[in-house]
Amino acid sequence: MACKIVVIPTYNERENVTRLIPEVLAQDDEITILVVDDSSPDGTGQAVEQLAAETSRVQLLTRPGRGGIGPAYKAGFQRAMELGADLIVQMDADFSHPYTSLPEFFRATEDADLVLGSRYTNGITVVNWPIERLLLSYFGNTYVRAITRLPVRDTTGGFKCWRREALAAIDIGAVRSNGYAFQIETTYRLWRKGLRIREIPIIFMDRTVGDSKMSKRISLEALWMVWWLKVQTLRGQL
Ligand SMILES: Nc1nc2c(ncn2[C@@H]2O[C@H](COP(=O)(O)OP(=O)(O)O)[C@@H](O)[C@H]2O)c(=O)[nH]1
Numbered sequence: 001m002a003c004k005i006v007v008i009p010t011y012n013e014r015e016n017v018t019r020l021i022p023e024v025l026a027q028d029d030e031i032t033i034l035v036v037d038d039s040s041p042d043g044t045g046q047a048v049e050q051l052a053a054e055t056s057r058v059q060l061l062t063r064p065g066r067g068g069i070g071p072a073y074k075a076g077f078q079r080a081m082e083l084g085a086d087l088i089v090q091m092d093a094d095f096s097h098p099y100t101s102l103p104e105f106f107r108a109t110e111d112a113d114l115v116l117g118s119r120y121t122n123g124i125t126v127v128n129w130p131i132e133r134l135l136l137s138y139f140g141n142t143y144v145r146a147i148t149r150l151p152v153r154d155t156t157g158g159f160k161c162w163r164r165e166a167l168a169a170i171d172i173g174a175v176r177s178n179g180y181a182f183q184i185e186t187t188y189r190l191w192r193k194g195l196r197i198r199e200i201p202i203i204f205m206d207r208t209v210g211d212s213k214m215s216k217r218i219s220l221e222a223l224w225m226v227w228w229l230k231v232q233t234l235r236g237q238l
């Protein structure tokens with residue numbers, strides 16, 4: 001039996017994550033969910049703890065305070081590796097990522113080391129985003145591709161599935177980014193190792209419950225991070 005761990009970072013997602021967990025578990029018998037909660041003041045951690053008491057298929061990793069999605073994923077990946085994961089999925093708690101695509105992600109890892117859920121492969125498959133946010137994301141991706149040459153349509157998406165060996169191949173401890181740039185940086189590092197990336201189309205839906213935690217500052221991080229990646233590459237560091 002393969003061990004498939006779905007890592008879900010949360011900050012104030014009590015209602016979303018408690019509804020999402022049973023849906024994700026129902027997609028595949030081999031799934032275990034690891035929620036990485038940054039001590040959300042709304043009680044997300046306590047709600048997940050109750051579910052974790054009922055089944056070992058739900059696990060909770062609590063961090064002391066809000067530290068950003070990048071550090072939360074780093075801690076979650078490390079724990080998933082310790083738990084013996086063969087496949088590691090990254091997924092948001094807010095129902096933006098279609099959980100029904102999980103079986104397709106798993107199948108795609110048969111001939112790819114990293115599978116990306118893409119909003120920009122079949123045209124633009126984003127539902128309910130304000131136009132300014134869509135334009136920022138779409139042209140942000142054009143910018144990232146132009147500078148890094150990363151052959152990927154959606155570099156900032158957060159719905160991804162890694163083979164264990166792929167995650168082990170990149171030095172996750174050295175990853176610097178916090179927000180959207182975390183997604184770019186990790187995919188870029190994998191591509192530089194010469195490993196196989198595959199994009200599958202997903203339909204991304206904006207959240208209907210709770211608030212987005214992403215900020216202007218977090219978007220701006222991606223603007224300079226791609227130059228840092230480029231410089232590191234030219235110096236032979238990546
Ligand atoms: N643990 C943790 N999770 C976070 C943090 N910031 C965002 N998240 C989670 O990351 C996911 C994506 O964040 P979201 O606010 O939906 O970003 P958006 O979809 O780009 O607006 C959600 O599950 C959030 O709860 C953080 O600082 N720590």
Ligand SMILES: [Mg+2]
Nearest residue numbers: 092094096207
């Ligand atoms: Mg979201």
